[in-house]
Amino acid sequence: MYAPSDLTKPYHIEGDRPYAGMIYGGVGYEFFKDYNPYWTHYGEFDFGMIGPAAFCGHTQKFIHKILRCRDPQGWHNQLHNEFVVNGQWWEKYNWYLCDYVALVPRVGVLAGTIQDAVEVGCDLKIGWNIKNDVGSSIMFSSSYGKLRSWLDNLMAYVYVGVDERAYLYNHILQGSFIRSKDKDAHLDVDIRPFVGEVQCGACLQFRRFTVKYYMVFRQDEFKNQKNAPNYAGLAFGWSW
Numbered sequence: 001m002y003a004p005s006d007l008t009k010p011y012h013i014e015g016d017r018p019y020a021g022m023i024y025g026g027v028g029y030e031f032f033k034d035y036n037p038y039w040t041h042y043g044e045f046d047f048g049m050i051g052p053a054a055f056c057g058h059t060q061k062f063i064h065k066i067l068r069c070r071d072p073q074g075w076h077n078q079l080h081n082e083f084v085v086n087g088q089w090w091e092k093y094n095w096y097l098c099d100y101v102a103l104v105p106r107v108g109v110l111a112g113t114i115q116d117a118v119e120v121g122c123d124l125k126i127g128w129n130i131k132n133d134v135g136s137s138i139m140f141s142s143s144y145g146k147l148r149s150w151l152d153n154l155m156a157y158v159y160v161g162v163d164e165r166a167y168l169y170n171h172i173l174q175g176s177f178i179r180s181k182d183k184d185a186h187l188d189v190d191i192r193p194f195v196g197e198v199q200c201g202a203c204l205q206f207r208r209f210t211v212k213y214y215m216v217f218r219q220d221e222f223k224n225q226k227n228a229p230n231y232a233g234l235a236f237g238w239s240w
Contacts, residue, residue, distance in 0.1 A: 001056035018187040019078035021056025024048025051081030086112030116168040127157020210237040
């Protein structure tokens with residue numbers, strides 16, 4: 001869910017990001033050639049809904065009521081309903097400087113009705129058993145093979161990464177390019193074509209279970225942006 005900087009105004013704030021909600025699911029596959037891969041390839045297909053059908057307005061209002069935060073007043077101005085699909089493809093190179101340090105440069109392409117963009121980036125990872133991890137992607141971490149002891153089954157690392165993304169289209173900020181309702185309501189903003197970000201975090205994995213805490217510090221995504229697009233999260237995963 002996405003909201004403008006001022007939640008108290010019941011109307012759309014000209015020049016600020018529109019209220020937008022998205023619910024989606026996806027399927028992805030990461031593959032490689034051997035147990036300790038250098039090159040890895042990742043593809044993903046996502047699909048879902050943007051608009052009131054995602055129920056993000058009701059969700060935010062409910063959470064804010066529980067936490068006794070400001071009640072967001074402008075969800076009736078959100079982007080309109082639309083079924084969305086998107087694909088992405090990533091190439092990563094796992095460069096192990098030693099058993100405890102790795103650099104992971106990568107390049108990716110995103111295309112569809114959610115985002116169209118090209119991204120390049122690189123992560124620095126420092127930790128234990130980092131060769132058990134394919135990459136430092138926020139959402140995906142995998143373990144392979146049958147290891148001998150509980151210590152061999154444990155992987156832990158901290159990481160920092162930099163990314164630069166070139167946008168051709170961003171539905172969340174520009175509205176639908178298939179239908180004109182969002183633009184007719186002047187809900188779109190002028191996006192910045194190049195957006196950089198810095199990520200950092202820590203990951204702990206034991207066998208197939210992974211927990212990861214991450215922080216993202218991102219440049220402004222559109223002109224005259226008032227609130228910094230920074231966020232943090234906690235991810236849990238199970239690989240097979």
